[in-house]
Structure formats: C-alpha cells, structure tokens
Amino acid sequence: MLLVFYLPVLYTFYLSFTEYNGLGTPEFVGVDNFAAMFGDSAFLGAVRNTMIWVVGTLVLPVGLGLLVAVLAYGFRGSGWLRLPFLVPYALSGVAVGVIWSFMLGSGGALTQALQFLNLPGTELRWLQDSPLNTVVMVIAAAWQGVGVNALLFTVGLQSIPKEPLEAARIDGATGWRLFSTITWPLLRPSTTVVVGLSIVNGLKTFDVVQAMTQGGPARSSETLALTMYRDTFVNSDYGLGSAVAIFLSVVTVGASIIYLRRQLSLSSASLGGGK
Amino acid sequence: MTPSRTGIILRVTVLALLGAIWLVPVYLLLANAGKTVGNYSGSTLWQPGSLTDLWDNLRQVATGTDIPRALANTAVYSVVAPAIAVVLGATVGFAVIVLKLRNGFLWFFVIYCGSVFPLQMLVIPLFDSYSRLGLYDSLTGMVLIYSIVCLPFSAFVMRNFFAGIAESVFEAAVVDGAKTLRIFTTIYLPMSSSALAVVFILQATWVWNDLLLGLILTQSDTTRPVMPVLTGLQSTEGGGASYTVVLAAAILVSLPTALLFLVSQRYFAKGLALGQY
8 A cells, every 4th residue: 555655656756856758767857847837838727727626616516516405405305306416426527528518519509509599608619718618617517516415415414403403493593594503504514525525626627627628729728637647648748747746736635634624623613503 | 394385385496497407418418319410410409319319329339439348348447446445445444443453543544645645646656667567558457556546445434334333242253252354254244234335336436437547557448448438439520439429428338327326326425425534
C-alpha cells in the first residue's frame, strides 16, 4: 500500500521539478514548471473553469437535491417522485456526456426546441463558446448529481428525531420557519457529507468534460484534471503535468481539511444547533 | 408528520414537473437511439423511435464497434477487482479491530490517507512503472490497479462494521477453541455479508464507470475498458459510428450498472454515507 499510494506521490512531486518527456531521464530544472504553469493561459483558464465547477456543483446539485428530498419527504408514495432524479445517477459520466453533447451540439435538440417555441437563444453555440460551454456542462453534471444528493438528504431526514419537530409544531412553527430553525440545523451531518463530496468532486471533474468537449475548443473548457491529462499524456510534458497534479492535490486536500476542520469544530462548539 | 392536504398537492405538483424535466434527456436518448441514420434528422429529433431501429443500432454496436470486447474486459475488471478489494479490506479491518494489531490504527490511517490524494497524483508514476514492469496494457495490470484503488474504502467500511460487533463474540469463539482464521471465515465474514455486498456494489459501479485509468493504462482492444471506448466512438467524426449508434451504445453500456443501481438503491445511500464517517 505504501508503495502504491505514497511512492507515486513523492515521484510526482520530484517530476514536477524536472523536464521529462517520458523517455530518457528526467532533468532537474527547479521551479521552472511552476513558473511556466502560472504563465500558461490554458492552466489559468482551467483554474477559472474548475472554480465554476466547484461553485456550480455546490449550488445546483446540492440545492436541488435538498429541495427534492424535503419536498418528497413524509408522505406515502413519495419514493416514486424521487425516481426520475435517480435515473440519471445510474448512468456513467461518459454516458451523460454522450446524451448532453447530442442535445447541445450545433443543430441539436435544444436549439431545435428553442426554434420551435420561437424562443431566443437559437444562435448560441453551447459547446463552442467559453465560458458558456463550462456552464452547460455543469448543468449536465447537475442533471446527474441531484438524485444521489436527494437520496443522502432523505436518509438524513429519516434520522432526525421526531420530538423537536413535534414540539416546534405545537409551538406554532410551520413551513419555512420549521425548516430553517429545526430541520436544517438537525440535518447538518448530511449536509456535511454532501457538501464535502461536492467540493471534492467538483475539483476533480474529468469524465463529463472529456466525453463532451475533450476540454476544447482550443482548451477553453478544460478543468485542472483535463489540463493535467493533456499536458502529460498528449503533449508528453511530464514535468508540467506533474506540477498541475501537485496544484490540484494541494487544493483538493486543503479544501477537504479546511472544510472538515470547520465542520468538526462547529459540531463540538454548538451541540445545541443553530448557525 | 401530518402536513396539510393542499401542501402535499403543491409538493407533488412541483416534484412531478421537475421530474418531467429530468426525464426529457432520457426520452431523447431512447427516442433517437431508436432511429436509423436515415430517419434521424433535426426535424425528427423529438419524435419517438422504433424498436426495430433500436435493435438494428444495437446490432451495429455489436458487430461494427469495439464495444462488445470492451464490455467483456470491463465485466472482468468490475467483478474481480472489487471482490479482491472486499476480501482484503475485510482482512485489514479484522486485523485492526479484532486482533488489536500493534499500531493497527496507524496502519489503517496510513492506508486511508493514501486515498485522499486525487488519482491525478498517481497516474504519471503509475504509467511510468507499468511501462517498465510490462503491466501496461495488460489485464493483470488493470485488475491490480482497480483492486488497489478500491481497497482503502473497503478497509474503511469493514473496519467500521467490525467495530460494531461485540468483543464477546470473538472471546466466546476463542473459548470454544476456534482458531483466528476460522473465526474470521466462519463467524465474521458471514456476519458482515450485507456490508460486504454494499461495498462490492459501490466499487463494481465505480470500476465499471471509470474513464481515467482505462484511458491512461490501456491501448489495445483486448484490454481497454468500455468507457474509453465509448468516448472514442463519439469523437471519430466521419467514418466512425453514426450518432444514433453511439446513443444505442451509451444505453447498452449503462444497462448493467443502471439495473444494479435501481435494485439496490437503499444500499447505495447507506454505502455512500458510510464512506464519510
């Protein structure tokens, strides 16, 4: 295990300070790769796109997942209403990419529908123009991701004890007030899981983009994971690819540590709930 | 909980509308996978397809593309690798919890931390060493790497599960004269069959849907898993498979995991939540 997980990490770290094309021996070049990386427009574009991915993944699948879970909770037959959202989750990222590039391609289903309904937007080139292409791919991923978040929130809702809810209802709390003061604070364990997963998955986005645009056109929709893949395995610049991998790892590990620490300190500091 | 009647009607309406929107892409997928290239055009996009054309497209997937071979490869990876990971993971979990292995928690921690790094951090050295060791583009190499990537999660869940089994179970078995290996195989493994199943299902799905490792570590059609092949189909413009055939391939490739998921929904949520505590 040590060999498989830690040695590669060290080796990638080492490679990021070298010039290496996959053949021959790596040549030490100091921080050149990192300097080149921060001056590379493809990398900077990828940083921006990855940020759109993280924010988008937090807002859409998490928000909608919570909405679906809350709306479909607490009455008979509600499981059936959740089912449409789970169908896309059962598909792979690649299959989702195939479907959505079919809908969003030039003259695709969406453009057709807009034309038919005489709506504006038929001139938009969904997958060609940046940052529009990243935004629509975030939506495609959201289409897939809502179901599983709804499922996780539902499990969370089921584990909330009934007494506080009953007590609040007797005190006259209903609807939004009941949700924001009682349900939401008690749902914190689930929110922690869902938000944590979403941040990490957003940062690591690869499949959907690779399947839809391969990061193009002209690298305009690349995420960090794609930039790393292209630098290394397409352009054979292992040093630069390693530098991007290091950057991605530092951000991912950093984000999960900060997030988890904040969550842990919060839960021990305010057991009574609240913000 | 007794929400008001109008409240429920409102909720059902909102959910049904949203659910209908969610099913539109699924409809488009099914409708257009059921059209031949000739029948498929911008203007017929929203019309339903026919079963005979769908069958025709599926036949083209089976005869004209690398998908069947890739499906066979993926089937091997996503059954064998998770099985290995589950058994090894249970062994690690058992060793740490029950046998109170010295520094067990430390070992466990080391394994678990390894899984925090994004795969991107591992793939370059992996590719490099696989080429040197002759594991690149081989079935063994793929099974090996998938098992290893699946192991931390499996060990983690199994450790948590064994932690919930009373120590007296182990002690009673020892008093009865059972050897450690026997305790593991005849008591602990059967007791944890549901947890083992959850882990296996999650991991099998993950392996099935993997794109990155397949893309980097394989090349020939005798080893390449199905997701890289599907993306490849899509990007071969001109001379490649027509779009309706690609859609049919996407359906075919998704069927096994989709069915697995729909029958084991509950376990999925449980398993996903388990991984985070």
